[in-house]
Amino acid sequence: EKERTLALIKPDGICGNFANQIKQVISQSGFVIIHEMMVQLDVRNATLFYSEHSAKSFFPNLVEYMTSGPVVVMVIEKTNAIADWRALIGPTDAGKAKVSHPNSIRAMCGSNSERNCVHGSDSPQSAAREISFFFGEISPGIMEHDE
Numbered sequence: 419e420k421e422r423t424l425a426l427i428k429p430d431g432i433c434g435n436f437a438n439q440i441k442q443v444i445s446q447s448g449f450v451i452i453h454e455m456m457v458q459l460d461v462r463n464a465t466l467f468y469s470e471h472s473a474k475s476f477f478p479n480l481v482e483y484m485t486s487g488p489v490v491v492m493v494i495e496k497t498n499a500i501a502d503w504r505a506l507i508g509p510t511d512a513g514k515a516k517v518s519h520p521n522s523i524r525a526m527c528g529s530n531s532e533r534n535c536v537h538g539s540d541s542p543q544s545a546a547r548e549i550s551f552f553f554g555e556i557s558p559g560i561m562e563h564d565e
């Protein structure tokens with residue numbers, strides 16, 4: 419059965435010109451890109467998106483990084499999309515990924531545990547929340563931001 423997940427290319431991915439390469443890998447891996455948009459996150463939206471990490475020591479740096487430039491958000495679809503996209507992007511720490519998962523997207527395009535180039539939803543619940551955050555009509559996320 420088909421499943422949808424949120425794929426996000428972070429500012430280092432856009433800045434490093436990896437967006438087209440990443441989208442090629444997405445398509446070649448059997449995903450269909452259902453929705454796509456480029457957005458500039460502000461502090462409020464980045465804080466909301468990553469609210470589950472708000473108590474972590476790296477959180478302020480994460481918000482600064484995620485607001486440092488535009489990101490590309492996509493809804494991608496295939497059978498088993500959530501787990502398969504997480505497998506394709508590889509471990510969080512891109513430095514370690516270069517050793518353990520050299521063919522992963524983070525190994526190819528990321529730098530370290532923070533600047534890891536891409537994001538993927540980690541569960542069906544996260545996928546629903548994150549898709550709705552960016553693409554939902556009634557969500558507490560970016561679509562309601564009316565300043």
Ligand code: CMP
Pocket residue numbers: 471476480510531532533534536537538
């Ligand atoms: P992501 O999969 O988008 O989920 C949370 C993000 O926080 C993660 O990718 C990294 O960008 C960042 N992150 C996770 N762990 C660390 C860490 N130890 N140090 C700095 N940033 C981190």
